[in-house]
Amino acid sequence: MRFWILFWGLMAVAIPDHIYAQGTVQQVVGDLVYVKGLSADLDGKLRVAGDDGAVLQVIKVLSNVVVARVVEENGSPVKSGDRTQVDDGTLAGSPRRVVHAMRVSVAPRIDGRLDDAVWRQAQAAEGFVQRDPKYWMPVTERTVVKIIYDNEKIYFGFECYDKNPGLIVTNNMRRDSQLSGDDNIQLLLDPFNDKQNGVFFIINALGARADMLLSNEGRTTNEDWDCIWEARCVRHEMGWTAEIAIPFDQLRFNPSDEMEWGINMGRYIGHKNEETAFIVGRHTPSPRRRYQMTDMGVLRGLKAVERKRLFQVKPYVLPGTSRNFAGDEGENRTFEAGADVRYGLTSNLALDVSYNTDFAQVEADQEQVNLTQFSQFFPEKREFFLEGAQLFDFGEAASTRGGDVRPPTLLFYSRRIGLDGGQPVPILAGGKLAGKAGRTSIGALNVLTDSEMLDTQTLPRRNFSVLRIKRDVLARSNVGFIWVNKQSEVSDGGWGDYNRAGGLDFSFSPSTAVNVQAFYARTWDRDSEEVDDARYLRFSYSGTKYAGSATVLEVEDNFEPEAGFVNRRRGIRGFRRYNVNLSYLPRPRVANIRNLRFTPDIQVIEDDEGEVPFQRFRLDGVLALQTADRFLVRVERTRDVVTRPFRPSSKRPDVAIPPREYTFTSIRLGPDTANYRKLQLDFDFLVGTYYTGHLYRVTAENAYRPNGRLGIELIYDGNWIRLPQANLNIQALSTRLIYSFTTDFFFKIFAQWNSDSESVGANFLLNYRFRPGSDIFFVYDHGFGTDGDLHQTGRAVLLKVSYLIGL
Secondary structure, X not given: OHXXXXXXXXXXXXXXXXXXXXXXXXXXXXXXXXXXXXXXXXXXXXXXXXXXXXXXXXXXXXXXXXXXXXXXXXXXXXXOOOXXXXXXXXXXXXXXXXXXXXXXXXXXXXXXOOOOHHHHHOOEEOOOEEEEOOOOOXXXXXXXXXXXXXXXXXXEEEEEEOOOHHHOOOOOXXXXXOOOOOOEEEEEEEOOOOXXXXXXXXXXXXXXXEEEEEEHHHOEEEOOOOOOOEEEEEEEOOEEEEEEEEEHHHOOOOOOOEEEEEEEEEEEEHHHOEEEEOOOOOOOOOOOHHHOOOOOEEEEXXXXXXXXXXXXXXXXXXXXXXXXXXXXXXXXXXXXXXXXEEEEOOOOEEEEEEEEEOOOOOOOOOOOOOOOOOOOOOOOOOHHHHOOHHHHOOEOOOOEOOOOOOOOOEOOOHHHOOEEOOEEOOEEEEEEEEEEEOOEEEEEEEEEEOOEEEOOEEEOOEEEEEEEEEEEEOOOEEEEEEEEEEEEOOOOOOOOEEEEEEEXXXXXXXOOOEEEEEEEEEEEEOOEEEEEEEEEEEEEEEOOOEEEEEEEEEEOOOXXXXXXXXXXXXXXXXXXXXXXXXXXOOOOOOOOEEEEEEXXXXXXXXXXXXXXXXXXEEEEEEEEEOOOOXXXXXXXXXXXXXXXXXXXXXXXXOOOEOOEEEEEEEXXXXXXXXXXXXXXXXEEEEEEEEOOEEEEEEEEXXXXXXXXXXXXXXXXXXXXXXXOOOEEEEEEEEEEEEEEEEOOEEEEEEEEEEOOOOEEEEEEEEEEEEEOOEEEEEEEEEEEEOOOOOEEEEEEXXXXXXXXXXX
16 A cells, blocks of 8 residues: 555656646637646646647746647637647747748839739738736737748738828838837848848838848847848728838848748837737837847748849049038039949858949938047948948957947957047058858958058058958857958058967857857057957846846056057956846736836946046936836946046036045936827936036937928037036037938938037938939038137038949
């Protein structure tokens, strides 16, 4: 008797309870089945009760429901009320949702209507789930997606139902405008299916579109990337539809008889502030969650797709006239011509060659006010350097290319080429090789700049070369190498003046929530006999309720990558920087509150003698409402040691902060209204001590978009500094007026004023994209100085016509 009691006791322990766990189907949405009553920790498959019951694969376990996808229907569709039980079998592969593409022989007409016969033949994918506000619950408005392809392009059709179509939000019509607050659809493709790099497309209900490159598992985005693709949308009494066509030659992938791509699709319903997706990853309030590449579905059905050998020529002509009033010079009439050529060496490796590269249409840098002893960091906006830019990343991973709160340390910073102190330097020619072979990413760049007289300085000819190789390892990790060479022509002939940098790096992601990054780099310079190094290590964790990171960066005295960027504090050469932050992300069950975020952040800088000249503690609190409006409170305490006089204003060089140790405190607060509102208000107020005195600051980024065509933006940074020596008022104001005739035809007026640099700039841009990749730009620039009376400093009028030829 005791034997049998012991035997059955051991069997009860040995046999998992989930074999006998049973539940009831609550609802079925697309291929998703919601099952209640299963209390066990499930990671396998379910079977609907009955001889021919469907087989389900568990893909998400929530606190009170299990979400599974239908793997085998077995002749009987799943319906509400069906009983299920846990099957003791296993299913091969990870529980990824699947969407199928169908090959067609006749391409659809891209007009946004989805009325072509080929769409009726395609397999529909639905069952989108909420990312917010109700995590992984069925959406309140149905979304259906169909995917087809031919030899040239892949096509996506979205049917977005809405029970209140009159409330659909459409505030933007211009390409590459801010679409996140409009009703929109999103498409994330990972053609290599490596969960490392991808492409992201977003389209609103007016057909306005934007695109970006993703790298570093989606942690880094390149919003200035410009893909050649088509999209049209149509609104109707049941919602709206979108039709998308992306040429295969715009994507990089490994051709095979049957490919599998990573894919995710999303939709934002503006008037409900409801974010939905085909696959939802971690439950996080981060606005960057839509770019996560660790949680993807799989796209199947792409068979025998051969990526056409890419060969594109894009010539341009640029007549214009300009005048420099400072030198009392006459009108300077010019006529420039050049060309960009892109040739696909393989299906995944492209060579770009540019002759007489021009960036006349690129908007001027945003005026910034810098009241610290650190350097400013500006984003890259030039098309030649943006294509494939993620391949050349080496150093601290910036969340975006420019504008980061903490400028990164980079071994290669493309703005060092063709720009000096913000002024353009002619680029004679450039070549770039970028792509992927198997699991190895390859990037090579060579650019020659001409000599140029800037103010009283003559810059020599310079040659920049970069070689970057990165190898994917394990599931979501990589190791890499970079070599950067800057060579300058010397007065007695030859190219003996050089600065070089090289380094090794890796990124290791043992799970979707944990990432470890590190690099080791060294520089060599003709003018320095010493070679010095830089080292970096970062650990980050991103969970549902908690997130955080710890970073150490060490830079030695003579580490100086002249083609890179090092954010040194003024007066310090060698240093160690420590950063630690932790975020707590509660979601209180309080009416109208969606989530809270509390983030303490500590930064400490130590010099090479062990002294601590700078340390800062910052505590952020963010309240996010169900309406998508937010409110920020920030308390900051800083200790800063000034070793030599520091002048916060270039206009008043007589006012300096004397050397000694300072400790000052500030508090900042303000609202940030939802992006879907026609009037968007984002402003905050700061008050606190500042070195020997006090600082009062008002910043604002406001916009008014009464309809999809017209947009008025205002960015203001006002600083009132009260010091014993003097009172300083430093202000910067930028305004944009944008009017869109269509999604491909708009004009923009951009004006800026900076009281400290005593400058005013005005820019008028008319852009018409008359066919994919081909543009007409009319540009008028006018600069003024405000020192003394208002006077002209420069003027330029340019007409640029470019035409993309696909061969």
